[in-house]
Amino acid sequence: MRQSGRLAAAGVATLILLAGAVAPAGGAGSADDFRVLPYLQSPSSEGIRITWFTETDEPGRLTVRGPGIRGSLTTEVGGELLPELAYTDAERAQQIPGLEPGSWLLGADNYKHTELIDGLRPGTRYTYTVEQDGSTFRGRFETAPTADDWRQIRLIALSDSETEPLGRVQKREWAPGAGADGRPSAAAGSAWDQVHGTTTLSGTRVLRYPLTEDEGLRRNLAVIEQRSPDAVLFTGDLVQGGGYQPGWDEFFRSTAGAGGDLLTSVPILPAFGNWESFGALNGGYGTPDDRSPVVRSRAKFHAYFDGPANGTPAHQDNYYRVDYGPVTVLTLDSNNGQPDDAAANYAADEKLTGREYTGPGTDTQENFTREQYEAAGGTDLSDFGPGSVQWTWAERQLAEARAAGQIVVVQFHHVPYSSGEHGLPMNHALTSGQGGTPMRVYHPLFERYGVAAVISGHSEMFERSFVDEDGDGTGVHYYDVGVAGDGLRGVRREGATLDTAPLRYNPFSRWTADQSETERxxxxxxxxxxxxxxxxxxHLEIDVERLRGGDEIARITLTPVHVFPVLDDDLTVTRTERRTYGDQIVIDIGSDGRPTG
Structure with missing residues (x-):
């Protein structure tokens, strides 16, 4: 962790005040020649990948300086035209109320420049410069430490940013939680409605959140940046449709562009979400006879992200391993369960009701089958079930990490244990058709190999569950961190409206932001x-501290953080503050890398 991060770690509860827009701080000179500013991927103790995008085919010049480099390391990095990132006619013709037509669109072409820098020293700071046409960008990064030589590490996890240009003007429904009886009136024409708006959701009028989706994400990212993390885990649903190019433009506008520059100095570890397979206005999930929108959507994810190799080229970027010092992060792809399943496969009199549960099921989505996807030309789907290539890879990585005494964190999109919208299996009457329960098949592996925490999103909840299947007191903490900047859902209800009781379908739930943190x-x-x-x-802040002496070698502190909007008497947001929820979890790690209790 960088020095500024170590200083910040001493005051986790400290409030950080933010106001106004967030602008990039790392660049020098004009950034007009960058479509996407340089961003970091695939961190290791020996190097890092630096990627940027332009709208012309001019090569860029990358220069890295720091310890162990005599003078500087300079490389000319050519640009590759990626036609899969071009705008469609539907995107160019789109109208978004509240925005000037086409004001969110960029140039026609996307040229990708990427370089993997290696041969660097572990745990060392470096600076880099990218010269592109007439623009210069200066950034910095730090290589990962080794597993033997480290002091503190900070990871940040968040999910479901679901970016799109509409997010600049859209405020989402704010599902009521505990203590909501004291809320302002949600009636049409009420004071809140006049300032922020209200809407009808499931037959109940609810408040709209006081920040737009765009403001919520950017202020969230600004808080993260001030905490100086070593890496950021984005556990899927980065964009509001992987096949929707303006959604990707918005994501990088907030993370490596005019709206924020977090990823220019902090590497991203992304996971495939269900929205990354969705074409949005470009055909959605397609039709049973044509799933090409799904193929095109997933191709955009592959265009932007280059994960470490996993030994199966067809599954490149879907799942991968990153070792950051003593911490192993395994990223899995939870989007393709086999055999395929759908809610329509179960007759009405066969469907579960209430809190009935007969098993996790096999598939996390009913929107397309593997056969349909491959008929459309797709070749990259990776089944996650027992015996699959991905399963075998994951078990091998877990065994190797455990043999090396690593602390293991796993991330994937579909949360296995959830009290929210996607917490029910495919054979339940209230299923969304995208339930995360099939990923429970991994829990025996996770518990056997001593995984410390599993990070997911999908239900757009902020929830922690704890599962100890063998009853020895040492289990696995599961998180849904789907609060990056899109929906603000609450727990699933027994009935169709928000005024019915919580369903409480997840018996492993220990904390949710909407039910455990009473609104005051x-x-x-x-x-x-x-x-x-x-x-x-x-977001979830994950701090790993090295311990000296005793039976434990490390301590992990998992802190749920929220960006709190401060309102004046006119209900106007005057600023936002970094605050922490009360569900901070501390896990001590033994010499074998396993949680001790």
Whole structure:
């Protein structure tokens, strides 16, 4: 962890005040010649990958300086035209209320420049410069430490940013949680409705959140950047449709562009989400006779991200391993379960109701089958079930990491244990058709090999579950961190409306932001104003500290963080603050890398 991060770690509960827009701080000179600023991937103790995009075929010049490099390391990096990132006619013709037509569109061409820098020293800071046409960008990065020589590591996990240009003007429904009786009126024409708006959701009028999706994500990322993490885990649903190019433009605008530059100095570890297979206005999931929108959608993810090799070229980027010092992060692809399944496969009188459960099922999505995908030309689907190539790879990585005494964290998109929208199996009457329960098949492996935590998203919840299948007191903590900047859902309800009781389908749930963190409203000139609590945009901070002496070698602290909107008496957001929820978890790690309790 960089020095600024170590200093920040001493005050986890400290409030950080933010106001206004977030702008890149790392660049020098004009950035007009960059479509996407340089961003970091595939960190290791020996190097890192630097990638950027332009709109012309001019090569760029990458220069790296730092310890062990005599003078500087300079490389000319050519650009590769990626036609799969071109705008469609539907995208060029799109109208978005509240935005000037086409104002969110960039140039027609996408040229990818990428270089894997290796041969560097572990745990060392370097600076880099990218000269592209008439523009220069200066950034920095730090290589990962070795497993033997480290002090502190900080990872940040978040999910479901689901970026799109509409997010610049759209405020999402804010599902009520515990203590919501004190909320302002959600009636049409009420004070809240006049400032932020309200909407009808499942037959119940609810408040809209006071920040747009874009503001929520950017302020969330700004808080993350101030914490100086060593890497950021994005566990899927990065964009509102993987086949929707403006969604990718918005994602990088917020992370490596005009709206924020976190990824220019902090490497990203992304996972495939279900939205990365969705074409949005370019055909959605397609039809049973034509799943080409899904193929095109997944191709865009592959275009932007280059993960470490996993031994199966057809599955490149779907799942991979990154060792950051003593921490092994395994990223899995939870999108293709076999055999394929769908809610329509179960007759009405066969469907489960209430809290009934007969098993996890085999498939996390009913939207397309493997046969349909491959008939459309797709070749990259990776089954996650027992006996599959991915399963075998994952078990081998777990065994190798355990033999090396590594601390293991796993991430994938579909949360296995959830109280939310996607927490029910395919044979339940209330299933979304995209339930994450099939990923429970991995739990015996995770418990056997001593996985410390599993990070997911998908239900757009902020939830922690704890599963100890063998009853020895040492289990696995599962998180849904789907609060990056899109939906703000609450727990699944027994009935169709939000005023019915929580279904409580997940018996392993230990904490949710909407039900465990009571909203506390205070009156100001007759209009209630939120003082604390409730569900907000945020992320999970994962701090790993080395211990000296004793039986434990390390301590992991997992802190759920939210970006709290401070309102004045007119219900206007005056600033946002970094706050932590009360469910901080501390895990001690033994000499073999396993949690000790």
């Amino acid at each position: 409203w205070v009156a100001g000139d007759g209009v209630p104003r939120l003082e604390a609590g409730g569900k907000h945009y945020g």
